[in-house]
Amino acid sequence: MAQEKTYATGKRKTAIARVWITPGTGKMNVNKHPLEDYFGNIFFEPKVSRPFSVTETTDKFDVMATVKGGGKSAQVDALVHGISKALQVLNPELRDSLKKAGLLTRDSRVKERKKYGQRGARARFQFSKR
DSSP: OOOSOEEEEEEETTEEEEEEEEESSOOEEETTEEHHHHHOOTTHHHHHTHHHHHTTOTTSEEEEEEEESSOHHHHHHHHHHHHHHHHHHHOGGGHHHHHHTTOSSOOOOOOOOOOTTSSSSSOOOOOOOO
């Protein structure tokens, strides 16, 4: 832990998370709100703490993040991606365990664009023979 503050960005769909990690007691703030208040859903909390449980660094770091774009689920995934990248920058030895858990991989699936002459990205307008 040579650095005081470690920065990384995480992305998912159109959500972008800017993450700062500092040695601390495990506090997590997202957009200046506690994690529980910002996301509100209890199912998101274990997902956000997964990078720490995989690397066995639970309650050793404080997380301060700004998240924008996308929906809540995409923001959580972007936050997890950012935390994982920041942990890797902080301690390169953690890279193998994070990579094995699939936390460093950027999920590149994004919404396919609507095409002209069609109702949607792949759906066509209703066809009538007569």
